[in-house]
Amino acid sequence: MLYDNAQLVSLYSHAYQLTKKPLYKHVVYQTLEFIEREMLDENGGFYSSLDADSEGEEGKFYVWEKNEIDRLLGDESEWFSELFTISKTGNWEHGKNVLHRKLSLERFAKKQKWSIDSLNEKLSSAFSILMSERDKRVRPGLDDKILTSWNALMLSGYADAYLAFGEKRFLDKALQNARFIKKHMVNDDFRLWRNHKNGKSNINAFLDDYSLSIEAFIKLYQASFDIEWLKLADGLAQYTIKHFYNPENELFFYTSDLDDPLIARKSELSDNVIPGSNSSLAKGLFWLSIYFDKPHYLGFAKNMLHNIFPSISRSAPYYSNWQMLALKFAFSPYEVAIVGKDAQQRLLEMNRSFLPNVCFLGGYKEDGLSLLENKLVKGRTMIYVCFNKSCQLPVEKVSEALKQLQEP
Known part of the structure; x- marks a missing residue:
């Protein structure tokens, strides 16, 4: 499923920022390689899923018999089978x-008395052989519809990967997907389509399409410093408030007031296999309130969180996204403005650290954001660490900015 892979990319990107474990980086790179090989539409959208089975057997496309490995890898099969626990009886x-x-x-390279580079070369060669053989098999079925909400999660994943690893190709893929969504899924009045298939977009979008898209475009701004995406997130937020808000409980319906009326117009409050639409929207409004200095956005987020607290206290594991928002209110985020011609490079340097409670903004112009006003210094790239819109003295070195973030 696209949404599983998307969320795992974000998770492991953040885990790598925190721990610098090579395994986490490997997971991200391999996952994105899989996504681009199997689920990327030529126009930049991402397909929904691959079937678990092929030829009526679950996992048949992906599993191996020991004699296949021996035949294909020859003398290399012994160490490969040891590394991947392959046996004649099977591990499946x-x-x-x-x-x-x-x-x-x-650890395996040390056991074999090989260098890690040597092992990686051997693995690359072995995987290439196995992939060529696997491509001859009957492929699992592909669900080629493109869903706005799931694409938004994948867009966030690419942005997170770019910030964690600094790979420009990850940002390029994020921008490609964002442009696809903007072109094919966003109408002139900021109304979204939910589905795209065979060159046509249809079905009025639901709240998760809006909330996850808002979060994704905010994330893309944080990765690119292109104000276009932040403005798009703001436009979607305004549309959502106009057409989904329920004043009775100060939360949001799952369907728009422009949709055909249902027997019961419900709201999605808890998390499931993807973050709940109300909690995602509340987080998006929280961040937009900082960027655009819109207190009413913050008011929406605060009231939503307040009204959901009884449910959190009863069933906390199902409301983890709400609890992440609660942390934002308990520990207000820093605002970090990076301005100047090297703003993008400084941004990547800062994101070598895991900074989940920082609102990044910047670029080489003010872009109409109040936090960027009068901060440009000709010929220099400056970093302003601010808290509640009160800024410390600007610095040029990332190490100095990180030190300011650590100060009480």
Whole structure:
């Protein structure tokens, strides 16, 4: 499923920022390679899912028998089978094997008395051989509809990966997907379509399409400093308030007031396999209130959180996204403005650290954001660390800015 992979990319990108473990980086790179190979539309959208089965057998496309590995890899099969726990009896069903390792690559390389670079070269060669063979198999079915909400999660994933690893190709893919959404899923009045297939967009979008898109475009601004995406998020937020708001409980309906009336017009409050639409919207409004200095956005987010607290206290695991928002209110975020010709490079340097409670903004012009006013210094790139819109003295070195963030 696209939404699983998208969320895992964000998770492991953040985990890498926090720990610098090579395994987490490997997971992100391999996941994005899979997504681009299997689920990327030529126009920049992402397909929804691949079937778990092919030819009526679950996992058949992905599993291996020991004799296949021996035949394909020859003398290299012994160490490969040891690394990935491959046996004649199988580590999966019916004598089949899933490529699954118990040792880290570093530990296995040490055991074999190889360098890690040598092991990676051997793995690259082996995987290339296996991929060529696997491509001859009957492929799993592809669900090629493009959903706005799931694409928004993938867009956020690419932005998170770019910030964590500084790979420009990740930002390029994020921008490609954002342009697809803007062109094919966003109407002139900021109304969204939910679905795109065979060159046509249809079905009025639901709240998760709006809320996750708002978050994704905010994230893309934080990665690119292109005000276009922040303004798009703001336009979607205004449309959502106009057409989804329920004044009775100060939360938001799942369907628009422009949709055909239902017997019961419900709201989605808890998290499920993707973050709940109300909690995602509240987080988006929280961030937009900072960027555009709109207190009423903050008021919406605060009231939504207040009204959901009884549910959080009863069933906390199902409301984790709300609890993340609660942390934002408990520990107000810093605002970090990076302005000047090297703003993008300084942004990437700062994001080598895990900074979940920082509102980044900047670029090489003021862009109409109040936090950027009068902060440009000709010929220099300055970093302003602010709290509640009160800024410390600007610095030029990332190390100095990080030190300011650590000060009480």
